[in-house]
Amino acid sequence: MNVTVSGRIEVIQGDITKQSVDAIVNAANNSLLGGGGVDGAIHRAAGPELLAECRKLKGCVTGEAEITRGYKLPAQSVIQTVGPVWKGGQYGEDDLLANCYRNSLALAAKHGIKTIAFPSISTGAYRFPVERASKIALTSIKNFLDKNASIEKVIMVCFSDEAYQCYARAMENLQIGKPRSGH
Numbered sequence: 001m002n003v004t005v006s007g008r009i010e011v012i013q014g015d016i017t018k019q020s021v022d023a024i025v026n027a028a029n030n031s032l033l034g035g036g037g038v039d040g041a042i043h044r045a046a047g048p049e050l051l052a053e054c055r056k057l058k059g060c061v062t063g064e065a066e067i068t069r070g071y072k073l074p075a076q077s078v079i080q081t082v083g084p085v086w087k088g089g090q091y092g093e094d095d096l097l098a099n100c101y102r103n104s105l106a107l108a109a110k111h112g113i114k115t116i117a118f119p120s121i122s123t124g125a126y127r128f129p130v131e132r133a134s135k136i137a138l139t140s141i142k143n144f145l146d147k148n149a150s151i152e153k154v155i156m157v158c159f160s161d162e163a164y165q166c167y168a169r170a171m172e173n174l175q176i177g178k179p180r181s182g183h
């Protein structure tokens, strides 16, 4: 097992629904009853049983995380988290976004998950600026991995080239390591 943080975080460009990892994280909304963007893509790929399980959870508070099964996804589990809606930066958005990553990883570790993929939470419909989000996401992931050895791999899955470039730059600026080449 690679225990250095640099080797355990990877940034790729791709579709999170295709990732063969123990768990993928969904950028859901408070109702957990499905939405657009990555949430819609995950529900479409997982099939209707995911929505049926989500209905039983009675929602999720912003910054917190819940776990469900992955159904038809290659990933066994889905960690449902809810990012903050960007309102200009004065409403605790940074901390709430960091909480999403930290709480998702803590829940994953509790369930023995070793490999996990995240989307760029809040940077779509919730309009969080992607450059700011990338620094918060990677710092929060790094801080968690520094204290936890059980999670072997965290993959940041960027959908757009713009997001990929942002996260790749943040990896280098935070000196976490180099992104995977040849994306």
Ligand code: ADP
Binding pocket: 014, 015, 016, 017, 027, 028, 036, 037, 038, 039, 041, 083, 119, 120, 121, 122, 123, 124, 125, 126, 127, 128, 157, 158, 159, 160, 163
């Ligand atoms: P939020 O409401 O948290 O902003 P969105 O789903 O609107 O969530 O966007 C979050 C990020 O997920 C955006 O960067 C968007 O481009 C990205 N995204 C959308 N579909 C996928 C997918 N299939 N795989 C990975 N990321 C995706």
